[in-house]
Amino acid sequence: MSLFVVTGTDTGIGKTVFSAALAGALGGSYWKPIQAGVDPEGDSETVARLSGLPADRILPEAYRLTTPASPHLAARIDGVEIELDRLALPPVDGPLVVEGAGGVLVPVSETLLMADLFAHWGKPVILCARTGLGTINHSLLSLEALRARGVPVAGIVFIGDPHAENERIVPALGKVANLGRLPHLPALDPASLAAAFAAGISLPGL
Numbered sequence: 001m002s003l004f005v006v007t008g009t010d011t012g013i014g015k016t017v018f019s020a021a022l023a024g025a026l027g028g029s030y031w032k033p034i035q036a037g038v039d040p041e042g043d044s045e046t047v048a049r050l051s052g053l054p055a056d057r058i059l060p061e062a063y064r065l066t067t068p069a070s071p072h073l074a075a076r077i078d079g080v081e082i083e084l085d086r087l088a089l090p091p092v093d094g095p096l097v098v099e100g101a102g103g104v105l106v107p108v109s110e111t112l113l114m115a116d117l118f119a120h121w122g123k124p125v126i127l128c129a130r131t132g133l134g135t136i137n138h139s140l141l142s143l144e145a146l147r148a149r150g151v152p153v154a155g156i157v158f159i160g161d162p163h164a165e166n167e168r169i170v171p172a173l174g175k176v177a178n179l180g181r182l183p184h185l186p187a188l189d190p191a192s193l194a195a196a197f198a199a200g201i202s203l204p205g206l
């Protein structure tokens, strides 16, 4: 069964849009274990809108927190304690796409970072990175942090307008597979997202 964890070099990088396309292409399920911020919608609702998957393939979040902030803070504001026991990967039939919150060193709690959670799961991670200026540093730092914890990295995906040199140097220096690029889409809808994913992304076994 294929299972991918989708992370990013930052919040707002395009993880949810990519995850929707990936889950749709795999014909799988989607899980956002920790949602921080639900107004106007959480990532699960976005994926339901963009993936073309039936509603029952969008698994309920383990934590659905109201504040758009770092999960450790959003949890504190809601009076909730985030516990590793509730973050076990859900058993599903078929492929699963799991989306992290923010970037790799975002705190889930006072003692746990997103990358620690990825290491605990031990499943391959896809790093979403923007194409433009600043991405080299953010991408290589993210890859170092993942590797330092022994997290398997399936590859990097670029999001945005093409930048040939950044798309070359980051995978080369980061020693990671380049899985392709999802362009910035002027209109986000299931059909155009699926077409852009099919044209731009190549995942082994897909």
Ligand SMILES: Nc1ncnc2c1ncn2[C@@H]1O[C@H](COP(=O)(O)OP(=O)(O)OP(=O)(O)O)[C@@H](O)[C@H]1O
Binding pocket: 008, 010, 011, 012, 013, 014, 015, 016, 017, 018, 043, 100, 101, 102, 103, 159, 160, 182, 183, 184, 185, 186, 188
């Ligand atoms: N390929 C794309 N084309 C057009 N718009 C995009 C694309 N990718 C992302 N966006 C837009 O950029 C914004 C941030 O994207 P997204 O919500 O996927 O980020 P994220 O990395 O999942 O953020 P978070 O850390 O909150 O989970 C959204 O408004 C989304 O619609």
Ligand SMILES: C[C@H](N)[C@H](N)CCCCCC(=O)O
Binding pocket: 011, 012, 035, 036, 037, 067, 068, 069, 070, 071, 101, 102, 103, 106
């Ligand atoms: C609110 C946002 N959309 C995400 N849910 C959480 C992002 C946490 C980022 C924390 C940080 O890196 O400073």
Ligand SMILES: [Mg+2]
Binding pocket: 015, 016, 017, 043, 099
């Ligand atoms: Mg998201």
